[in-house]
Amino acid sequence: MPIIVNLDVMLAKRKMSLTELSEKVGITLSNLSILKSGKAKAIRFSTLEAICQALECQPADILEYQSDT
Amino acid sequence: MRYIINNLSMNATSKPKSITFINFLANLFRIGFFLLAFSLFIWVIYNIFIFFTDSPTIHMDFPVMFSLTEQGLWNNPDTSELSKFYMQSMGMIRAENLPKGFLALYSIITLFANLCILLSMRQVLLILESAKTGAFLIVENAIRLRWIALLGIAIFLLERTGLLISAYFFSDKLQVSGLEFTSVNFFSFFYFETIFYALFLLVIAEAFRIGAELKKEADLTI
Numbered sequence: 001m002p003i004i005v006n007l008d009v010m011l012a013k014r015k016m017s018l019t020e021l022s023e024k025v026g027i028t029l030s031n032l033s034i035l036k037s038g039k040a041k042a043i044r045f046s047t048l049e050a051i052c053q054a055l056e057c058q059p060a061d062i063l064e065y066q067s068d069t
Numbered sequence: 070m071r072y073i074i075n076n077l078s079m080n081a082t083s084k085p086k087s088i089t090f091i092n093f094l095a096n097l098f099r100i101g102f103f104l105l106a107f108s109l110f111i112w113v114i115y116n117i118f119i120f121f122t123d124s125p126t127i128h129m130d131f132p133v134m135f136s137l138t139e140q141g142l143w144n145n146p147d148t149s150e151l152s153k154f155y156m157q158s159m160g161m162i163r164a165e166n167l168p169k170g171f172l173a174l175y176s177i178i179t180l181f182a183n184l185c186i187l188l189s190m191r192q193v194l195l196i197l198e199s200a201k202t203g204a205f206l207i208v209e210n211a212i213r214l215r216w217i218a219l220l221g222i223a224i225f226l227l228e229r230t231g232l233l234i235s236a237y238f239f240s241d242k243l244q245v246s247g248l249e250f251t252s253v254n255f256f257s258f259f260y261f262e263t264i265f266y267a268l269f270l271l272v273i274a275e276a277f278r279i280g281a282e283l284k285k286e287a288d289l290t291i
């Protein structure tokens with residue numbers, strides 16, 4: 001999929017663990033892992049908003065488009 | 070602002086509250102499966118024994134079609150007159166010393182039809198087993214439903230072929246006064262709705278597959 005999730009990069013920048021983020025945004029650890037590993041098919045605006053607020057970043061810092069070609 | 074995002078309801082492996090009915094159905098199908106498998110095994114052994122020895126062949130019922138050679142009369146209550154009627158029917162016969170070729174052909178058709186029934190029951194059992202674990206709406210179950218529908222069509226075609234072969238074989242060989250045996254009559258085209266039930270199940274299976282894929286996608290929506 002050409003959409004890349006850079007959640008691990010942002011977590012490293014903020015020196016935050018996935019468990020901490022999970023507690024802050026109220027999403028289960030397994031769902032965050034699905035998102036981090038790029039297995040997720042879609043992301044809700046509410047989830048994105050919660051993650052952006054917790055990591056103090058923009059949606060573009062988490063999601064990136066990379067062309068297949 | 071506190072965000073509570075609950076994805077638990079979309080968890081594919083969430084257990085249903087009560088699986089008593091599913092357990093009951095699973096046990097029912099399991100008993101039916103083993104009874105049919107056991108009886109089919111005995112039937113196959115017995116048929117092999119019959120085939121290689123000259124034992125009587127009265128262990129099997131063969132369908133035949135017949136009609137009355139003469140028209141009957143019925144009392145019409147509207148006119149108080151006698152009106153004509155014609156009768157067509159289907160019956161089963163047992164006969165001794167049947168040709169082994171015919172016996173083998175009919176036995177193979179019956180065997181395949183019963184194997185299809187067993188496979189259908191196995192698919193139903195697998196669906197119920199998956200329902201027990203809570204993962205009911207999955208693509209695998211849609212494929213199983215599709216198989217059940219296809220096996221249903223196969224069972225119908227096999228039984229119909231057996232019926233036609235048997236009726237055709239006996240049509241010019243049976244002699245009973247007042248009855249005329251035929252290879253085809255009204256009953257040859259009876260129970261055709263089975264095909265429509267199977268086709269309806271195919272539609273359900275396709276809808277189930279689409280639903281399962283949508284659920285899979287929803288489960289992966291964070």
